[in-house]
Amino acid sequence: MNSLDATIRSTKTKGQLSELRKKGFVPAIIYGGKEDNQIISLSKKHLTNLINQENFASAVIKIIIEGKEINVLPREVSFDTISDEPIHVDFLRIVSGSKINLEIPVKFINNDKSPGLKRGGVLNIVRRKVELKCPAEKIPEELIVDLDNLDIGASIKISSIKLPDNVAPTITDRDFVIATVAAPTVVKEPEKPVETTEEGAETSEASSDASTDGSDDKSSTESDKNKDGDKDKKEDQKSASDKK
Numbered sequence: 440m441n442s443l444d445a446t447i448r449s450t451k452t453k454g455q456l457s458e459l460r461k462k463g464f465v466p467a468i469i470y471g472g473k474e475d476n477q478i479i480s481l482s483k484k485h486l487t488n489l490i491n492q493e494n495f496a497s498a499v500i501k502i503i504i505e506g507k508e509i510n511v512l513p514r515e516v517s518f519d520t521i522s523d524e525p526i527h528v529d530f531l532r533i534v535s536g537s538k539i540n541l542e543i544p545v546k547f548i549n550n551d552k553s554p555g556l557k558r559g560g561v562l563n564i565v566r567r568k569v570e571l572k573c574p575a576e577k578i579p580e581e582l583i584v585d586l587d588n589l590d591i592g593a594s595i596k597i598s599s600i601k602l603p604d605n606v607a608p609t610i611t612d613r614d615f616v617i618a619t620v621a622a623p624t625v626v627k628e629p630e631k632p633v634e635t636t637e638e639g640a641e642t643s644e645a646s647s648d649a650s651t652d653g654s655d656d657k658s659s660t661e662s663d664k665n666k667d668g669d670k671d672k673k674e675d676q677k678s679a680s681d682k683k
Contacts, residue, residue, distance in 0.1 A: 440510075441489055442501040445479040465525050469502065469511055471532035479504060486525055490516065494580055497541045499533065512539065512578075533575040540609055542568040545617060546581045555591040559623035562586070565616050569597065570609045579603055584617060593620045 448466060450456050456466055465486050469477040479502070489495055495513060502509045511530035519526050531539070545567055550556055569582055582600050589595070595617045597608050608615075 440501050443481055445481050445502050445504045448478055448480040467528040469530045469532055472534040494544050497543050537575045538572055540572050542570050544568050544581050547584045549585055549587040553586040553589045555620040560591040561621045563619045563621045571606050573606045589620050591620055591622050
């Protein structure tokens with residue numbers, strides 16, 4: 440349980456409150472139960488460290504005032520619109536035997552043991568916090584959801600989570616869903632174009648064919664020329680013989 444040291448304050452005007460904040464303190468009030476409200480101030484640094492914790496709104500805090508310990512719950516925090524620093528806090532005094540409605544964070548474990556997630560499934564979280572009605576003396580810090588053995592299509596409902604004794608959800612008319620293991624989204628990839636190497640090979644083959652065809656034509660032409668030359672030569676020889 441976290442604790443904060445507090446000092447009873449006697450500030451009454453806005454000027455006094457501004458001066459208090461300039462000194463690094465945050466005004467606060469403790470109310471609830473049969474005791475009178477207590478007006479206090481807290482260290483801004485220590486308070487900010489607690490506010491930054493995920494379960495601050497549902498965690499029991501022990502406030503120590505002049506040696507006296509008071510268990511409280513944060514109910515409302517006011518922030519400066521420019522600096523976003525806390526400027527006032529309301530705390531609810533925890534009274535034995537009472538019940539409180541609180542939003543409790545949900546924690547998921549054993550993600551690596553889920554067959555559905557291993558096969559590419561997606562954990563679809565519907566509720567990151569669940570509002571519960573809890574005894575003031577027994578407030579759970581978090582709700583545990585075990586994903587072990589959960590396959591694609593599995594649905595985790597509030598009934599599948601083990602709650603502490605005397606703790607119940609504020610929603611009572613249905614067994615609401617906390618999360619599901621959804622199927623992976625299939626994305627159709629476009630067809631791949633012909634690779635450059637294949638195109639190069641085709642081009643090379645075409646060039647080779649063209650080169651071969653050209654060589655054959657050239658050889659054929661030269662052969663025809665040679666034949667014609669031999670024919671002309673023979674005719675010239677014959678003509679010379681006839682003249683004799």
